[in-house]
Amino acid sequence: MHILGLSGSLRAASLNTRLLRATKLLTPKHMTFEVFHGLGSLPIFNPDLENQTPEAVRLFQATLSKADAVLIASPEYAHGVTGVIKNALDWVVASAEFSGKPTAVLNTASRSHHAWEALKETLNTMDANLIEQACLTVSLTGIEMNEDAMSRDPGIKTSMACCLKTLHKAATALNTR
Numbered sequence: 001m002h003i004l005g006l007s008g009s010l011r012a013a014s015l016n017t018r019l020l021r022a023t024k025l026l027t028p029k030h031m032t033f034e035v036f037h038g039l040g041s042l043p044i045f046n047p048d049l050e051n052q053t054p055e056a057v058r059l060f061q062a063t064l065s066k067a068d069a070v071l072i073a074s075p076e077y078a079h080g081v082t083g084v085i086k087n088a089l090d091w092v093v094a095s096a097e098f099s100g101k102p103t104a105v106l107n108t109a110s111r112s113h114h115a116w117e118a119l120k121e122t123l124n125t126m127d128a129n130l131i132e133q134a135c136l137t138v139s140l141t142g143i144e145m146n147e148d149a150m151s152r153d154p155g156i157k158t159s160m161a162c163c164l165k166t167l168h169k170a171a172t173a174l175n176t177r
Contacts, residue, residue, distance in 0.1 A: 001171050003027070003164070004067035005035040008074025008085035008119075015108045015140045016073035022150035023071065023160050031168060033071075036063055045090035057091050064097040068171040070128070071163070073106035076115035081122070089122055099127040102170035104134035104163060129174070134166040 005020035020035045027033040041056040043049070053061075064070070074085045092098060103123055107116045116137075123130050138159050140150075150156050 001030070001068045001168055002032045002034065002066060003069045003071055003167060003171075004064060005033060006039065006070060006072045006074075006085065006088065007035065008039075008072065008082040010040045010084055014075070015143075016075055016106070018145070018147045018150060019106060019108055019138060019140065019156075019160075020071065020073050021147035022156060023164070025147060025151040026157060026160050027164060031164065033164075034063075034067075036060070038063075039084050039088045042084075042087055042091060045087050050094065060088065061092060061095060061097055064092060064101075067101070068175070069102040069104075069131075069167040070098070071104050071106065071134075071167065072119065072123075073108060074115060074119060076109065076112035079114035081115045081119045085119065086122070089126065093126055098123065100129050100174065102131050102134075102167055102174065103128040104131050104136070104167055106135070106163075107137040108140040110137055110139040129170065131166055131170045134163045134170070136160075136163055 007017040007020055009016045024033040038056060038060055043054050074082055105116060105119055120130055136159050138156060
């Protein structure tokens with residue numbers, strides 16, 4: 001089973017990206033976890049380009065299609081989702097990459113709930129199979145840990161193990177139908 005991680009932040013030191021990298025380190029052997037690093041290469045969504053899909057978008061769509069489940073970690077900007085994650089979702093809203101795909105959302109700031117709720121609403125609109133039990137807040141605001149330290153933190157290890165197990169169960173249930 002393959003899980004795709006998407007970070008809504010392009011910052012090199014992003015807590016969201018670090019949490020996804022830590023999750024990759026915590027992924028059990030019977031699963032694979034990939035953090036997609038190409039969201040910053042996607043052009044601004046333009047419906048006029050849908051019939052001449054840019055190469056970066058085709059790569060994103062192909063990578064998303066291969067995933068059995070998706071885990072999104074994104075910060076909140078001005079009470080909304082980041083432009084990078086919204087742009088990525090806009091590029092696949094009309095296609096079937098998210099339709100029925102088990103998806104979870106991570107929040108790294110306990111007080112940032114507006115973007116989280118908006119992102120979940122967008123994913124539901126796209127017919128993603130939003131697995132609420134796998135959606136977590138892992139409060140990291142003000143914490144200076146790299147992904148290795150995060151992967152050793154008992155609280156983060158427990159939270160992410162539960163998230164991965166729940167996503168695996170949802171994806172496995174879909175594949176046995």
